[in-house]
Amino acid sequence: MTERILAERVGKVAVITVDAPGRRNSLTIPLSTDLAAAITDAEHDTGVHAVIVTGTPPAFCAGADLSALGEAQEEGLRKVYGGFLALARCTLPTIAAVGGAAVGAGLNLALAADVRLAGPRAKFIPRFLELGLHPGGGMTWMLQRAVGVQRARAMTLFGQSLDAAAAEDAGLTIRTVDGNHEELLQAALELAAPAADAPRDVVVSTKRSMRLTLALPEHDAAVETEIAPQLESLNSPEFDARLQAMQARIGSRK
DSSP: OOOEEEEEEETTEEEEEEEOGGGTTOBOHHHHHHHHHHHHHHHHOTTOOEEEEEEOTTOSBOOBOHHHHHHHHHHHHHHHHHHHHHHHHOSSOEEEEEOSEEETHHHHHHHTSSEEEEOTTOEEEOOTGGGTOOOOTTHHHHHHHHHOHHHHHHHHHHOOOEEHHHHHHHTSSSEEOOSOHHHHHHHHHHHHHHHHHSOHHHHHHHHHHHHHHHTOSSHHHHHHHHHHHHHHHHTSHHHHHHHHHHHHHHHHHO
16 A cells, blocks of 8 residues: 655645555654655645645544664654654644544644644554654653643553543543544634734744744843834735725625
């Protein structure tokens, strides 16, 4: 069975699918390399404003290919990391559409996205310690920021997994979409629509500001971080055109 990364454009959204259902979408080095390349291609495509990552059912991603890990050593591990780190570093808004199990490196792939949507069969499984394996790829950092220290430690140190309902309750996912994989993807596309409709440079600069302000200790520092890109957008032809269109719509209702 062919193992590949599928990339397609749906309007201004890139939908990237790990398509290796025979291995439950587990990440080999070639798949991780192709995943990173697909994400980079989406960033370089000025017609793409957002990225959705998913896996061919029934799994989202069952982790790294364990048969290759023993031979991987540092260079190989870093190549496996490359796919989900490309998502984590992506300058565009990103969504993980998690329709099935996200295990180990697959959990990392889900964590790397800005927002996660779950299908009813989603499950978030650390599994590192169960295998006698130390977590990698920044998993401990991402998980603690996503669900808080106590729950992250319960998952990482005590092997607790989260099903779709528990993941939503923990704030790991924004919501659960009842339905099949196509309905999950449709919900992800609907979520991406405002970013797809907005000016691309404003979308990118807004995400950049959110990353910067997250680490700032004071409100005033955030004000200073935002002022330059806000002024740039305020003086753009795109803002002027949209403002005039909005004023015309309001005027037509009077």
